[in-house]
Amino acid sequence: MTPTPKTCALCSKFRAIIKRPKTGQQICKECFFFVFETEVHNTITEAKLFSRGDRVAIGASGGKDSTVLAHVMKALNERYGYGLDLYLLSIDEGITGYRDDSLETVKRNQQQYSMPLKILSYDELYGWTMDAIVSQIGKKNNCTFCGVFRRQALDRGAAMLKVDHIVTGHNADDIAETVLMNIMRGDIARLGRCTLICTEGEDTIKRSKPFKYAYEKEIVMYAYFKRLDYFSTECIYSPDAYRGHARTFLKDLESARPSAIIDIIHSGEAFEVKEEVRKGQKAQQTCRKCGYMSSNDLCKACTLLEGLEKGLAEARIIDVGGRTGSHEMPPEEPREVTKLDPS
Amino acid sequence: MPRKSKFDKSKTCIKCKTARGNIVIRHAVYCKTCFTPLVVTKYKRCLDPHINAAPDGQRRSTLKASGNLLIGLSGGLGSTVLLDITSRCYFSTKSSTEDGRKGGKAHPKNDRVWKQASVCFVDTSRAFSEGVTKDRSEDIRAMVEQHKEFEFIVLRLEDAFDISWWKQLGGYVPSSDIRANLANEDLVITEAHLQSSDPVASLRSYLSSLPTATAVRSSINTLARLLLLHTARSMQCSHLLLGTSLTSLSISLINSIAQGGGFNVLEESFEEWTPQIARSAQDASSDSPHLAGGVCTVRVVRPLRDIGMKECAAWAWWNGLQVVGKDRTFDPDGKQTIGGLTKDFIVGLERDYPSTVSTIARTCAKLAPKNEPDGQCIVCERPAQRGIQDWKSRISIRSLEPPSPHPPHVASDDPPPISLTPHLCYACHTTLISRSSRSTVQNGAEASLAPLPVWTRSALVESDAADVMGTKRLVDHEDMRNAIGEFLLHD
Ligand SMILES: [Zn+2]
Ligand SMILES: [Zn+2]
Ligand SMILES: [Zn+2]
Ligand SMILES: [Zn+2]
Numbered sequence: 001m002t003p004t005p006k007t008c009a010l011c012s013k014f015r016a017i018i019k020r021p022k023t024g025q026q027i028c029k030e031c032f033f034f035v036f037e038t039e040v041h042n043t044i045t046e047a048k049l050f051s052r053g054d055r056v057a058i059g060a061s062g063g064k065d066s067t068v069l070a071h072v073m074k075a076l077n078e079r080y081g082y083g084l085d086l087y088l089l090s091i092d093e094g095i096t097g098y099r100d101d102s103l104e105t106v107k108r109n110q111q112q113y114s115m116p117l118k119i120l121s122y123d124e125l126y127g128w129t130m131d132a133i134v135s136q137i138g139k140k141n142n143c144t145f146c147g148v149f150r151r152q153a154l155d156r157g158a159a160m161l162k163v164d165h166i167v168t169g170h171n172a173d174d175i176a177e178t179v180l181m182n183i184m185r186g187d188i189a190r191l192g193r194c195t196l197i198c199t200e201g202e203d204t205i206k207r208s209k210p211f212k213y214a215y216e217k218e219i220v221m222y223a224y225f226k227r228l229d230y231f232s233t234e235c236i237y238s239p240d241a242y243r244g245h246a247r248t249f250l251k252d253l254e255s256a257r258p259s260a261i262i263d264i265i266h267s268g269e270a271f272e273v274k275e276e277v278r279k280g281q282k283a284q285q286t287c288r289k290c291g292y293m294s295s296n297d298l299c300k301a302c303t304l305l306e307g308l309e310k311g312l313a314e315a316r317i318i319d320v321g322g323r324t325g326s327h328e329m330p331p332e333e334p335r336e337v338t339k340l341d342p343s
Numbered sequence: 344m345p346r347k348s349k350f351d352k353s354k355t356c357i358k359c360k361t362a363r364g365n366i367v368i369r370h371a372v373y374c375k376t377c378f379t380p381l382v383v384t385k386y387k388r389c390l391d392p393h394i395n396a397a398p399d400g401q402r403r404s405t406l407k408a409s410g411n412l413l414i415g416l417s418g419g420l421g422s423t424v425l426l427d428i429t430s431r432c433y434f435s436t437k438s439s440t441e442d443g444r445k446g447g448k449a450h451p452k453n454d455r456v457w458k459q460a461s462v463c464f465v466d467t468s469r470a471f472s473e474g475v476t477k478d479r480s481e482d483i484r485a486m487v488e489q490h491k492e493f494e495f496i497v498l499r500l501e502d503a504f505d506i507s508w509w510k511q512l513g514g515y516v517p518s519s520d521i522r523a524n525l526a527n528e529d530l531v532i533t534e535a536h537l538q539s540s541d542p543v544a545s546l547r548s549y550l551s552s553l554p555t556a557t558a559v560r561s562s563i564n565t566l567a568r569l570l571l572l573h574t575a576r577s578m579q580c581s582h583l584l585l586g587t588s589l590t591s592l593s594i595s596l597i598n599s600i601a602q603g604g605g606f607n608v609l610e611e612s613f614e615e616w617t618p619q620i621a622r623s624a625q626d627a628s629s630d631s632p633h634l635a636g637g638v639c640t641v642r643v644v645r646p647l648r649d650i651g652m653k654e655c656a657a658w659a660w661w662n663g664l665q666v667v668g669k670d671r672t673f674d675p676d677g678k679q680t681i682g683g684l685t686k687d688f689i690v691g692l693e694r695d696y697p698s699t700v701s702t703i704a705r706t707c708a709k710l711a712p713k714n715e716p717d718g719q720c721i722v723c724e725r726p727a728q729r730g731i732q733d734w735k736s737r738i739s740i741r742s743l744e745p746p747s748p749h750p751p752h753v754a755s756d757d758p759p760p761i762s763l764t765p766h767l768c769y770a771c772h773t774t775l776i777s778r779s780s781r782s783t784v785q786n787g788a789e790a791s792l793a794p795l796p797v798w799t800r801s802a803l804v805e806s807d808a809a810d811v812m813g814t815k816r817l818v819d820h821e822d823m824r825n826a827i828g829e830f831l832l833h834d
Contacts, residue, residue: 010742011743022739025741031743035740038740039737039739042738179600183597183600183703183706184692184702184703184706186702188706213738213739245688245692249684249685253681253684256557256679256779257557257778257779259777260681262603262739263770263777266769267600267601267604267606267608269605270605270606270608270712270728270769271606271710271711271712272710274709274711
């Protein structure tokens with residue numbers, strides 16, 4: 001028995017070639033591109049993310065999320081006349097053999113999309129490459145360093161490029177996973193923020209996530225059909241076991257019911273931290289060493305650096321909640337030090 | 344976080360500091376004697392502040408509920424322990440001679456907190472075809488009858504589709520059969536002449552038209568919860584107690600969040616429920632038959648919510664409680680549903696990170712819904728948000744065009760279809776429409792016409808209920824016919 005070819009559930013014209021991960025609908029390739037891009041456009045316009053003339057940096061790692069983001073941002077900017085000046089901003093952590101290839105991807109994107117590219121290295125920012133950090137403290141817990149340094153590095157790079165806005169490739173899976181993580185770890189401050197599409201620091205550089213509602217599987221699908229190449233940016237250093245559990249759980253939920261990812265984000269958007277709890281939270285201050293915002297005397301990056309300078313292997317510090325995990329999803333606001341509830 | 348050893352160094356009870364410990368509760372060792380008051384204290388700390396209708400600020404003067412008490416009993420460990428502790432703390436008589444039972448000590452001696460107390464079991468054995476599950480109601484009855492102070496009531500899940508049950512409770516049911524088309528997002532309502540209304544058949548038809556195993560499991564929970572709530576109301580109960588332990592609370596919180604129920608995160612641990620029909624009757628001019636007696640709001644309290652599963656098990660074991668067990672047939676391996684997966688996940692996590700369950704519960708207790716609710720969902724009768732449909736269609740495009748308006752000559756004849764969707768909360772809407780990649784897409788529209796629970800049907804026709812969500816009122820066809828009957832020429 002040969003199954004009759006299905007027609008696309010959206011246009012009813014062309015042959016369906018994919019089952020859409022987000023909705024389960026069987027649709028054609030062109031309709032897939034259209035709905036994927038239009039949903040990102042809806043996300044951007046609903047949140048009023050940009051104004052005409054904004055200088056926007058795309059945090060580009062050469063991985064799938066940011067590669068597809070660069071492509072889609074350029075397409076939408078032209079199609080809908082956003083009037084944005086787009087830049088690529090890349091961070092070189094200084095991990096031998098890990099970043100080299102993906103930086104090539106970014107450089108190729110620079111030419112394809114004719115966007116200016118800025119590459120900043122940990123070495124020039126902090127005087128330490130990740131390789132040097134690892135040789136100092138060993139292979140454990142250095143995801144803490146990566147997460148903290150990367151975020152600050154992006155902010156500093158954005159300041160150098162004089163941009164108003166950084167967009168990152170965080171996708172729906174990352175956000176749903178972060179909602180679950182923050183609940184399980186009791187990180188109430190981050191839980192309140194992690195579903196926000198746009199956050200603005202004191203430095204007035206906005207950061208936002210246009211792929212907030214885009215499924216990871218669909219990002220891969222988009223790259224595949226558009227023939228965009230990218231590199232796996234899974235960190236070669238130790239990942240966070242706890243986040244790993246959450247990720248596996250989320251994948252299981254998704255296979256039980258694909259809408260689970262979007263449903264978790266909806267949940268995260270439907271609640272907020274009670275006002276009386278919010279009032280009790282620590283106020284922000286600035287780091288005495290570098291002036292970056294921080295909830296302590298020293299910001300997290302400076303604390304880590306100070307530890308390194310002293311040669312303290314245990315510099316991984318303070319918070320158990322700081323095992324920050326994968327590079328594709330640096331945790332929200334990792335510059336803050338959170339206290340874990342005493343158990 | 345680094346795993347800690349199971350005990351602290353000492354194996355002596357940290358409370359009395361003399362007896363040898365018998366149980367480890369989150370790294371602290373307790374002896375059997377100290378364990379009992381510890382559990383009772385946690386129980387009362389959770390329940391007592393909710394007993395009096397208005398909190399009286401200072402120390403508990405007198406505990407006096409405004410209505411009766413209903414305990415929901417599933418036969419599982421939690422509710423079995425709940426029944427036992429409740430019986431000891433609030434109903435044990437002074438002449439109780441059983442040793443070690445301290446109940447009643449801190450209570451008004453003569454006056455009971457609740458005038459009447461009942462235990463209610465919801466039997467789910469007929470949800471699927473005959474013979475799959477055993478009806479355990481007699482086993483449970485035998486257990487409850489050891490407590491003479493409680494009346495025992497059996498509800499059946501199919502009562503949710505039973506018009507005579509609903510009428511007994513004072514509910515109104517339209518004379519036509521109202522069904523929802525689960526084949527599309529709008530959940531269009533159709534009316535037909537009332538066919539044979541066998542509740543069991545309707546229940547099975549409802550469950551089998553749901554798109555996922557997750558939806559079946561969640562719907563069974565929702566139906567059972569509403570049966571208990573409506574029963575509580577009809578019995579003038581001010582309180583419904585459920586045996587949710589700390590472990591099961593964490594599981595239900597994550598389960599609810601994973602199904603889009605974030606707006607109702609508070610209701611998972613404490614809920615003040617006012618039935619839809621009471622709300623709509625509040626402004627209506629009096630002739631409402633639904634509100635016999637005064638109690639309209641039922642408080643749902645989970646007094647075991649600070650007590651872990653392990654402590655419940657120890658309590659049951661040391662007190663020789665017989666646990667009948669819950670019905671698990673609708674999700675035998677737990678791998679197919681979000682509820683089952685969540686349970687496995689949390690229980691597994693608790694093994695390695697023992698503070699996880701309490702962290703989840705404490706975190707969620709710090710949350711509140713972001714916006715004011717806009718009416719009540721007519722399936723789960725919890726506060727609902729507005730605009731969920733717009734939100735969904737913006738970020739998951741399922742159709743290239745907005746639904747085209749009908750040409751005028753059709754529209755005038757045929758009023759736009761009435762949709763269930765605007766009356767639902769996000770989670771219930773998701774339950775009814777969200778498919779899994781495994782689910783078989785139903786083709787025939789007939790196949791997915793699902794009967795609806797009696798309270799949902801009632802809410803759809805009750806005018807004010809429909810107005811709560813600011814939508815069209817569904818007028819019962821029989822009512823229409825009565826109103827215009829004299830102008831109709833044929834017949
Ligand atoms: Zn198409
Ligand atoms: Zn600093
Ligand atoms: Zn002791
Ligand atoms: Zn609902």
